[in-house]
Amino acid sequence: MRWIWFCCCLLLLTTLKVQADSAEQLFARYEPALLQVRVLEKASGAKSSIGTGFVLEQPNLLVTNYHVVSEAVLFPDKYQLEYLAVNQQKGALTVLAVDVVNDLALVQTDYQPEHRFSIQTEKPVQGATLYSLGNPHDLGMILVPGTYNGLQKYSYYPRIHFTGAVNAGMSGGPTVDASGKVVGVNVASAGNQLGFLVPADALQRLLASYQQHQNDADLPKQIAQQLFDSQQKMFSEILAANWQLKDFGPGKVPDEVVPFIRCWGESNVEKSKDQLKKVAAFCSQGEEIFLSQQFSTGRIEMQFEWLHGAALHPLQFFNRYQQNISSANADNQASKEDVTPFECQHKVVQQANGQHAKTIFCVRAYRNFAALFDVLYLAASLDHQQQGVISHFTLSGVSQENAQAFARKFSEAVLWQ
Structure with a gap:
């Protein structure tokens, strides 16, 4: 032995x-x-x-x-x-x-x-x-x-x-x-x-x-074509997917719509001292395409928040609600030499169930890649004095056609009562 x-x-x-x-x-x-x-x-x-x-x-x-x-x-x-x-x-x-x-x-x-x-x-x-x-x-x-x-x-x-x-x-x-x-x-x-x-x-x-x-x-030409082809392939898969929804506060929001978009969540509902209750879900394709030390692209991010302030005066709730709405920003890094300033459209829209929301759709163009844009979208429900749902997404390095198609699918998938 x-x-x-x-x-x-x-x-x-x-x-x-x-x-x-x-x-x-x-x-x-x-x-x-x-x-x-x-x-x-x-x-x-x-x-x-x-x-x-x-x-x-x-x-x-x-x-x-x-x-x-x-x-x-x-x-x-x-x-x-x-x-x-x-x-x-x-x-x-x-x-x-x-x-x-x-x-x-x-x-x-x-x-x-x-x-x-x-x-x-x-x-x-x-x-x-x-x-x-x-x-x-x-x-x-x-x-x-x-x-x-x-x-x-x-x-x-x-x-x-x-x-x-x-x-x-x-x-x-x-x-x-x-x-x-x-x-x-x-x-x-x-x-x-x-x-x-x-x-x-x-x-x-x-x-x-x-x-x-x-x-x-022509290296800039190579880069432009690679970026365009990459986002076309990615968004073809995302837009063709059957988006599954999950319960979220008084409504429903998209879950992990494709395998490479992952979701996480957090809330403070167990904290009795917090007058404003928050439930949040975050979904992202968090990988980036590096372009320079100041410029990255390729990210997709979705965020959902349900805020409920039953103990707050409606004006107090509105102020807190407004603060959360105004905190939305682009999810990728870019300098003014890389992109134009955001241009935004503001609308009030009505869902099929009669509920109303304020929407903001912002776009900035890539200066050196003419067919690509960064997009920021935000919608906030308007029909309740002490609760609301905020839905938000950012896309980076996307074509105008894909941005509009994603916005339509996203807005149709977010439902609230």
Whole structure:
């Protein structure tokens, strides 16, 4: 029995040593194909931001995240790109193609390491060990082991759930399997060993598109088309869905209308000292498409509030009600250089059951993407002196046609007595 136990321990130690050697060998083999991607502010010559990139088998091609190089894409007169290799070699970089929806960029480089990365065409098995490579916090290239946990559940934009430390500066680096083939590109971290990767098949699609349209170097045009196509696909699914309703105070509101829109709720009805009772539900497609440090798009948010102030004077209730109505804002980040000011229409509408509501429909246009808009909608019931229902949604980066269709479906789905 002791002999069996000794053999098992020896086998375990041998296995661990093989895994350690494998990780060490992977890093030694592929570290020269990892580059620090630097965004330089031209006037000062200093680094504005950094990320990681990796050299592909295809000649002169480097992969990184779009968000790593976005400032140089959008503001080429102010920023330029440079790489720094582990041997301290430096050189210029030029962005050739982007996929803003999946946060990927293909970049031209003159750097030619001996070993380069290839893409894995088969998905890993659940629980497989993966290795994330990158340059966290500008501390030098490292390798981080972790676990493949499949695609993130309820995510509209496919992302691999990676249990491992993906830190700032590792964005754009590769995550590889035991053979050294790329299964995903580092893109985000939620802390506590929770990382996210862009799946390798998204990179393969970008490569195929680039090879087909190599002569089309108009990056803003690429971005505009990608944003438009993405929202068309998303809203086609949302608008075609059979929206399920749930009871909410004196009425009904939409629930989780599609799998990638998730809902939460809260209330204070158990607090006897609160004169104004509130029940709130929040639903969102909370993922964003990064465009720049000041501009994001792609979010959908719905919010519902039932307020009841039986102990308040009607004027007191109205003041509190008005405060909640006026707190509605756009759900995405944008600057005045990115979007026009909101223009709003105010109406009083009547439901089929005779109830009345004040509605506000606001739109702001994207300055550089002519077919896209941010939309804010709010409706507040008017027929009761001491209670009311507020329904609200915001859409970012949506076409005029889809915004109007969503508003119609939303307003028809919110019912109150």
